Amino acid sequence: MCDNRRRTYCCVFVCLNNSSIPELSLFRLPIEQDRRLQWLHLIDREYLKNKSQPYHVVCEAHFHPEDIMKNSVRKLLKKIVCRV
Numbered sequence: 001m002c003d004n005r006r007r008t009y010c011c012v013f014v015c016l017n018n019s020s021i022p023e024l025s026l027f028r029l030p031i032e033q034d035r036r037l038q039w040l041h042l043i044d045r046e047y048l049k050n051k052s053q054p055y056h057v058v059c060e061a062h063f064h065p066e067d068i069m070k071n072s073v074r075k076l077l078k079k080i081v082c083r084v
C-alpha cells in the first residue's frame with residue numbers, strides 16, 4: 001500500500017526509525033550551537049551544522065532511557081546529550 005504522508009526520519013546513519021512509529025519520540029537537533037555541534041559530531045553528520053532545517057531529528061533509540069522524561073503528552077530529554 002502506498003503511503004504518501006511525509007515522514008521525518010532519524011538522521012543517524014543506518015537508523016530507519018521515523019515519525020510513522022507512534023510510540024517513538026524524535027528529538028530535534030539543539031538550536032544552541034555548541035550542543036548542536038556535539039550531537040552532529042556524535043552522529044557523524046557535521047555537514048549539517050550550517051543547515052537550519054528544523055526537521056533534522058534524532059530518535060529516542062540513541063539516548064539513555066534515564067535521560068528521557070515522560071509526561072502524559074510526550075517524552076522530554078533531561079540532558080541534551082545523545083550517546084549514539
Ligand SMILES: [Zn+2]
Pocket residue numbers: 010011012015016017058059060061062
Ligand atoms: Zn534513530
